[in-house]
Amino acid sequence: MIDAVPMEHDGQSVICLHDPAGYVEDQIALSPPAFFVAACLDGQRTLRDVQYAFARQFGGAVITEEQVRRIVGFLDERGFLLSGRFETIKAETERRFAQAPVRAARLAGASYPEHPDTLRVYLDNLFLDAGVSLDKEVAGTAPPLRCLIVPHIDFPRGAEAYAHGYRRLLQGARPDTAFIFGVSHTPATTPFVLTRKSFATPFGVVESDAAVVERLAGACAWDPFASEFLHRNEHSIEFQVVMLARLYGDAVKIVPILCSSLTEDGAADPESVASVNRFLEACRECVAGSRKVVIAAADLSHVGRRFGDDFDISDAVIAAVERGDREDLGHAIARRPAAFYRSVMRDGNQRKVCGINCIYAALKSVEGEALEGDLLHYGYAPDPVGGIVSFASVAYAAPDGADAAERNTE
Secondary structure (H helix, E strand, O other), rough: OEEEEEEEEEEEEEEEHHHHOOOOOOOEEEEEHHHHHHOOOOOOOOHHHHHHHHHHOOOOOOHHHHHHHHHHHHHHOOOOOHHHHHHHHHHHHHHHHHHHHOOOOOOOOOEOOHHHHHHHHHHHHHHHHOOEEEEHHHHOOOOOEEEEEEEEOOOOHHHHHHHHHHHHHHHHHOOOEEEEEEEEOOOOOEEEOOOOOEEEEEEEOEEEEEHHHHHHHHOOOOOOOOOHHHHHHHHHHHHHHHHHHHOOOOOEEEEEEOOOOOOOOOOHHHHOOHHHHHHHHHHHHHHOOOOEEEEOOEEEEEEEEHHOOOOOOOOOHHHHHHHHHHHHHHHOEEEEEEHHHHHHHHHOOOOOOOHHHHHHHHHHOOOOOOOEEEEEEEEEEEEEEOOEEEEEEEEOOOOOOOHHHHHOOO
């Protein structure tokens, strides 16, 4: 699957292609005619078929065989065709990731600074601009969190939600382990994807809780490592690990879990999927009676032309998105995971809430505990290509100030 995004470059319209799975590192830009040719390369059309389709699309304009071959060669050379060249790139990239002892900080130096001192100042300034300080003197001033919903959008656009969420985490006692349910933006072949790898950050390496990962793997009715490569390029968990390392250094371990589709065979919600239930029951058992926190790295709605809609963003669209989000969040805050899932899906998820599965999984992992949900922040940010992305931070703690984990062991 290749992402294609229309853009303006030097006053010209181009379509930017990139590989979200991360096999191909570089992005390329094509003119609209070249992109049309690329879109015709489905493995079925002949060269002559492409020429005929081009003429129909562009009012009889002629494209020569040599021009088509040059476009094909350009795409193949850069790994954007499903060919022997791409299979070689894919196999080598997967081999290197499998052999790496640690999952690298893929976005360091691109989405955020790679030097720890620079990154610390960068994050602190972003959050101070949002009116929130991550001063560690607040630690221990509030009940420990058991569950937290935060965004996975980039730090600048999601700064206020990140700041409120992680400040609230900091206010409680430090957790020993963080279960992080992230969104697999590249579809996986299984509902959940595990990795045994620790995660590198500019602040140091955050270790995986190997014992918990193995325990969860044993609860799977599928191979939880079959799509492990997707962890390599996925940002939803990476941003949370950076934040945990900013707060606690290497003192907190992680259990990184990517969520793909949780339903099958037309199921109305994941509660009717036995294999998903078994996995999440294992998560509950691992979380219960311990100083662990469950984090859902979840953005909400993705609306606008950037995301396939045929309308521009207006005040009315923004208001409708917020109404839908807040209705969904009402179920999440009340810790009704199935109702939350059905609320998002009541219209087929037209708002494209990408965090639906990881929010559901996080809430199921603390199901049965006496917790209260608190909406800390709701907001949205523009997408530079055209659209908006919404997000929220929600914190869950025991209502009377007692640590819910301790209550479970009494």
